[in-house]
Amino acid sequence: xxxxxxxxxxxxxxxxxxxxxxxxxxxxxxxxxxxxxxxxxxxxxxxxxxxxxxxxxxxxxxxxxxxxxxxxxxxxxxxxxxxxxxxxxxxxxxxxxxxxxxxxxxxxxxxxxxxxxxxxxxxxxxxxxxxxxxxxxxxxxxxxxxxxxxxxxxxxxxxxxxxxxxxxxxxxxxxxxxxxxxxxxxxxxxxxxxxxxxxxxxxxxxxxxxxxxxxxxxxxxxxxxxxxxxxxxxxxxxxxxxxxxxxxxxxxxxxxxxxxxxxxxxxxxxxxxxxxxxxxxxxxxxxx
Numbered sequence: 001x002x003x004x005x006x007x008x009x010x011x012x013x014x015x016x017x018x019x020x021x022x023x024x025x026x027x028x029x030x031x032x033x034x035x036x037x038x039x040x041x042x043x044x045x046x047x048x049x050x051x052x053x054x055x056x057x058x059x060x061x062x063x064x065x066x067x068x069x070x071x072x073x074x075x076x077x078x079x080x081x082x083x084x085x086x087x088x089x090x091x092x093x094x095x096x097x098x099x100x101x102x103x104x105x106x107x108x109x110x111x112x113x114x115x116x117x118x119x120x121x122x123x124x125x126x127x128x129x130x131x132x133x134x135x136x137x138x139x140x141x142x143x144x145x146x147x148x149x150x151x152x153x154x155x156x157x158x159x160x161x162x163x164x165x166x167x168x169x170x171x172x173x174x175x176x177x178x179x180x181x182x183x184x185x186x187x188x189x190x191x192x193x194x195x196x197x198x199x200x201x202x203x204x205x206x207x208x209x210x211x212x213x214x215x216x217x218x219x220x221x222x223x224x225x226x227x228x229x230x231x232x233x234x235x236x237x238x239x240x241x242x243x244x245x246x247x248x249x250x251x252x253x254x255x256x257x258x259x260x261x262x263x264x265x266x267x268x269x270x271x272x273x274x275x276x277x278x279x280x281x282x283x284x285x286x287x288x
Contacts, residue, residue, distance in 0.1 A: 002251050004029045005043075005114045013111050016056050017076050030287075032187075035257045043247040044112060051112065057092045058109035060085075065104055070097045114251075124241075124249055126228045128283075133222045136183050137172050137210040138203015139165060140218075145187060145196045154182075154200050161202065168212045173204035177265050177278070181205060185218065185261035223258055226281045234266060234275035241279050255283035 008028045012020055022033035029036050040048045056077045063073045074085035074097075089097050093107040139161055143153035173179070180202060187198035201218060210217035226249075230241040242264075250257070260282035267276045 002114050005251070009112050009114070012052060012055065016052075016059055017078070019078075020052060031257045032259055035259070038262075039246040039250065039257075042243040042245075043114065043251075053088070054092065054109040055111065057089055058107070060089065060097075061093065061100060061105075061107055064097055064100045065106060070101070073097070124228065124244055125230075126226055126249065128224060129227050130224050131220075131222065133219060134175055135206050135209065135217050135219050136181060136201060136203045137206055137208075137212075137215050137217045138169055138181075138183075138201050140199050140201035140203075140216055142197045143200045145198055151200075154202075157200060158202055162214075165212075165214055168215055169204045172206040172208050172210070174207055175205035177205070177267070179204070179265060179267065181263055181265050183218070183261045183263050218261070220261060220263075223260055223282045224255075224284065226253075226255065226283050228279040228281070229276070230278070231274060231276050234268075234272045234277065237275070238264065238266060238277040238279070241277070245279055245281055250281075250283075253283075254286055256286045258282040258284045 008025065011024065011028055015024075025033045025036050031039075037048050040051070044051060046054075060073045060077050063076070064070070068076075070086070071082055074082045077085070079085035079088070086097055089095075089100075093100075093105070095103075095105050099105060139157065141153065141157050143151055143157070181204065183201040183203065184198050185201070187196060201216070203215075226245070228241050228245055228249075230237050262282075263280040265278055269275070
């Protein structure tokens, strides 16, 4: 996985003046565009789009200092107008391109290289569990793809659940954990900006088929799952577990992501100081 990540960083640097497509990402890294973007954001502390933009503007800074015109540099790095490039450049470094040319101001954003930093005494609790096919019945909606912060569209979905829907879901909940699951799937691909969307379902795991008209059902295929339990302040502990799963565990695990929904759940008991949660990640053995 680390070799694939670094090959992608090389590819990005070699094609900063071209479009970098989801097909490129999938071909080089071996996982879907969406799954990689999520993994990258945890590992790098920024979205892939931010990284590419920063690298382009860093190279644009060099070109300006070396005498290229603002117009040429703007169009070289894919901007549709000089004004748009100038705004983006100023937001990035605090100076207009013309000021950089005049005063030879230099700011750089180096290419990333990924490696694993092993820290003694730190371990992650997880188990590998083969789950047979099961259904999730609940309510869903398309929501914006968002890697950080509160997704208000998901909050609105949760608030929209009626008492009748809640009762119907509980009647069907005959599988662990017998409580609400958060399930994300059916994502848009091919967006360099995080402007796509995914379907988010709030529901319960069940062996039964959905008989209710006001609920929806998806079927999760039989697969191997890496299950990461965690206990601590909510939502910080859950978010930290997700980050470590993608940034620390996955690259050295011998597994890669399977193209299945991502699942998590939280047991709320009224206090947010010591909350139990689980993150379920569908995986398959790495083939290369």
